[in-house]
Amino acid sequence: MLSPASLAEWTRAAGLLDETPEFTARDLAEAVEVREAVYRTVWARLEDRPPTEADVDLLNAHATRPRLVPTLLPDGSTRREGTLSGLLATLAADLLDLLGDPDFGRIKRCANTDCTRLYIDSSRGGNRQWCGMSECGNRAKVKAFRRRHREPH
Template sequence: MDHQHVFVCGNPALDFAATLRARRSVRFEMFVTPDRLDAWYVECGLVDTITPADKGDVEQAKALREAIYELVTARRLGQEYGGEALTVLNGVARKPSTSPQLTPTGRQTEATPDQALSTVARHAVELLSGPDVPLMKECGNPECTRVYVDRSRGMRRQWCGMESCGNKIKAAAYRARKKSAPTVAAR
């Protein structure tokens, strides 16, 4: 399976919220088909195998994703939670979640799309009620709308990830400096 999803946020719920990218500008949707949603659950490591999702599962996943993003943004900005977003999150979190099984070769987690989604919702509940709340930051790239958990020393991390945003910003800043640097005339 070729990996098309990126996991840089430090929490599955934040990575899930980031599957709608560049929300302030182009809005790039990662869950375009049910198989992209299935791939996310497997690539994230929440499940080993999943019953294939359908269009309805994708719509439910998008609804949960938007609720998580809204709640994370509210918590980050010190605002009240929206009632509808809370209802969506708690409704999904109430459903049965994934349950890992021990096999002779190690752990195996099989799930339905509903169970996988519930697991994401429970991660969001834990995140938003836990010790990582003060560590949540939005990426410093103005085009990026990912929120991540900053566990760096002194909370100095600026970007969701060096590969995804840090290198782009640094390269752009370097080009801007080169362009504005006065040229030294040869004597």
């Protein structure tokens, strides 16, 4: 179940923010709205159809806001802090950059039919099948192994 705390955890795990503010239920709803618009827009592009006007308006509105800005610390490391508005602006602007990038054609959907994740296939041969080996890829390999070992030779 999504919660403001899960939004905070995601921002840290994704490396978007080093420290997160206390997100509210309203913040979570706004983040989910942007996430879903991103997802629908990428799918529209993958299916060679235009995105909805509402998604275009929402993503453009967020992309024009001030983005997250990394800070260089005296020890040479960097720190990323900011607000939900800056986070969503960064995500929307990054999506707009990705839509115009030649690598957009490398975006794929996970081969696991139960998974809805999209990923950029950066493998040398462009033949990656799963969003990640630690989850979907491993499950598929275990399933195939069990199937091979159940069948008589």
